[in-house]
Amino acid sequence: MRERTEPRGPGAGLREPAQGWRRRHLLDLDELSAAEIELVLETAEAMQEVLGRDVPRVPALRGVTVVNLFYEPSTRTRASFELAAKALSADVVNIAAEASSVKKGESLLDTVRTLQALGAQVLVMRHWQSGAPYLVARHTQMSVINAGDGWHAHPSQALLDIYTMRRHLGDLKGRQVVIVGDIAHSRVARSNVWGLTKLGVQVVLCAPPTLLPPGLLPGRPTDEPSPFPPVTVETDLARALEGADVVMALRLQRERMEAGLLPSLREYIRLYQVNEERLALARPGALVMHPGPMNEGVEISPGAARSAQAVIEEQVANGVAVRMALLYLLTQEGGSRA
């Protein structure tokens, strides 16, 4: 293994605790400070350097067992966490828990207790129900990383989105990021809203009213607080795109039509598809992003997805470095458990 020593980079013997990181779990970005987000991004840069080496592997998590517990099918997030853990020399166990195992009687907490008894230190979990990782975090000694819970949060995705934006745009303060599509059911949108606003980004959410969380419906009378930090809500995509530095399209699931939230795919495409013609309304060179998996021809046109502005594949590649950073940081705090 080729080794280098850098002031802040993760060298081969990288074991010193990261400054300013005190967390055992990563459940969402709402609880992170801007400084903590910066620390993750800086650590991810160092990890990216590791990934560029001939042997892209460091022993930072040697002896640590990371379990990927996925209650929902996932290709990229699961593979990304697995590669990240392996690049840090962790032992990785992948569990694809079927929804039916719940019905068979084993509860989520039983499963988690079993994994803990088997010696796992880090639990990366994906669950179709909002809040499931919070339940687990309350009842386990393991570090819990939320790899997506229901409609609620997907913090590692938001961090890799932010990381990707930063690499292209530098400081994000005052930048404008437009998220288009099914906001109501999107954990990616929610986590991005928290992360981006903490970094001073102006977030614009664009969707038809039926795909917005009720608390964000424009014109709905309420004396209730807003569920999110200040964002702009715009149902008209052309207006939303004015001045955009980043345009992020969200996956549209067919169930939304079946649930009567949209009249037709055709009308959705006509009003909300991110295509080259519409991209011309954004800032020149605005980044085109998508958390995947894409429905090309629905929420995004093939041309927009493959344009020079698109950084969709780069998002995927950056995901590994960001997840390495998370695994590293979360195991340093109280690392004696390892």
Add this chain to the structure above:
Amino acid sequence: MSLAVRGGRIVDPANGVDIVGDVLIVDGRIAAVGPDVGREATQAIDARGLVVAPGLVDVHCHLREPGLEHKETIETGTLAAARGGFTTVCCMPNTEPPLDSAGAIRYVRERAEAVGRVRVLVIGCVTKGRRGQELAELAELAAAGAVAFSDDGEPVGDARLMRRALEYASMLGLPIIDHPEDKALSAGGVMHEGWVAARLGLRGVPAAAEEVAVARDISLAALTGGRLHLAHVSTAAALAHVRRARAAGLPVTAEVTPHHLTLTHEAVLIGTGETPGGLAYDTNAKVNPPLRTATDVAACVEALADGTLDCIATDHAPHALEDKLCEFDLAAFGISGLETALALCLGLVQAGRLSLGRLVEALTVGPARALGLDRRLPGLGTLSPGAAADLVIFDPEAEWTVEPQGLVSKGKNTPLAGRRLRGRVLTTICNGRVVWQE
């Protein structure tokens, strides 16, 4: 054989009584109420500094027997009732099997007779199997002792069937208790549709799901003249519908729960105890109808104070630990409420938002009259001479901390864990017998 409760503040709203004095009980019945009337009694309870009120009446609780004994039994549920100051409880028929037959109703009555600490009245199903398709044999259920009909837990979803139920039950003089919820609108929601649900990524139940159903039920009560009782009303707009119906003289009564009078949907977010990540997803605050907004809570208190709401009913819904210790979407709806109801509601009195007299009324004669139970049991919910000697004696100032493991109900599912409440039941007397003593 006589028993005197001496020197307490006697609050008996039905008789306009709020005095310091004695209650004299002879042979299980109220003999006299007044200063020094208990001097000659063979036994005495010193109630100086305490409040003495008619035993509380709960027209809506779940005792879970038969079939769901891991959640609660008639024995444990009525013990919880006694501890909470309740001497009469009406149990809902969503058991396994549901109480849709005379045999099932008799079974519950016999069990209650054998093991119940307090008086149990039985509510029968509106529809066979609670399936919402055909009317249950309501006359036979009434003959077996059913005091009202409800498919609680589920609404009577079909408006035409609800119409027929109201019409048919009118010949029996018994109310239909509806759980007002438009299922097409609630659509699998797990908490109130509002900022907390949006924040947590949980599917919401809009207030309109209740309001639409309340409006429908009121129209059907107007159409049929049948007796309608609305269970657990929880939104400001639903209360506005009820208020209009009452003003129009319609035969509509309504109840509210202690939790809808005091808690908001933020309870799901905040929870109790340590919450990693800062979001509690507190399944103990998951209840149907869901906890609503502060505006709705204020409207419930106002409607209780002004008489739009007839009574407080606990909707005591005990669950086993595993029913709540799970993902929020999978968790059962319901709060174990019998033991905290009085103290929680006394908080409204302490805050000056409700008079003690009105609170006692809403927990005693209010529910008795709402369901017409006082026709069956004259004097129920009062300290009128000749009435069954049902009393609660409580210390309105005693503070205590809610500890779920300390509840005598099998259901430890309370969103109030760790909460300090002021007001404690010391003695509960049912039919002249002490059934709870601290």
